[in-house]
Amino acid sequence: MVGAWVAQSAPRPLLWVAAAVAVAALSWWAVGRVRRTRERRALARTDLSELDLMSGTEFEEYVAGLMRVHGYTAVIVVGGADDGGADITARSPGGSEVVVQCKRWRHPVPPNDVRAFIGILNSSFEGYQGIFVASNGFTEAAAREGAEHMVLVDRDGLARWMGGVEVPEPRRA
Known part of the structure; x- marks a missing residue:
């Protein structure tokens, strides 16, 4: 009309x-x-102690929120039983396609989980850059395994990210 x-x-x-x-x-x-x-x-308003109280799904949503606020686009939380090893997919501020694995555990992530994510990056998400976010960090062996293949965000790195001091940016392929 x-x-x-x-x-x-x-x-x-x-x-x-x-x-x-x-x-x-x-x-x-x-x-x-x-x-x-x-x-x-x-x-x-969220601090590290509150992350320890979150469920795995809440932690994935929180990390996705951090990504959106710090310039990542096309952020999709795909976590769940059938996520294919990827909890979040996104595009970095630099334009790279990114896949993120999130672990909200009470202990450091062991090397076998890092190896599994490396396998996922090389098969299901070929061409994507990897970011592995662990609320309680990585064992020394896991950190050595993943250092060349992806960006590892441990508890200290997560605190810096939350504070806006250091935003993880995937390496250029």
């Missing part, structure tokens, strides 16, 4: 259409900005 009025009565119908498109774009931008601001505030 409004469209018919604009077409018949308005002196410049294209101007009305352009204004409607501009208002829609501005609204979309504003809603996204409010959502990112809320997410940023929620992330800022």
Whole structure:
């Protein structure tokens, strides 16, 4: 009805259409900005001790939120029983395709889990860069295994990321 009025009565119908498109774009931008601001505030209120109380799924969602706030795009949480070894997929601020493995454990991640993720990177996610986030770090052997193949984010690295001091960026392929 409004469209018919604009077409018949308005002196410049294209101007009305352009204004409607501009208002829609501005609204979309504003809603996204409010959502990112809320997410940023929620992330800022979380400390490491709260991460220890999260479930694995909550931890994956939290890491995905950190990624969004720090410039990662197309962030999708794919975790679950049938995730194929990937908890999150995204595009880094530098443009690389990224796959993330998250472990919210009470103990350091052992080498066999790092090896399994290396295998996933080389088969199911060939061409992706890997980031392995572990709430309680990695054993020495696991850190040695993964250092050449992916970015490892241990507890200290996670704290720096949460504080916005150091955002993990995958290596260039």
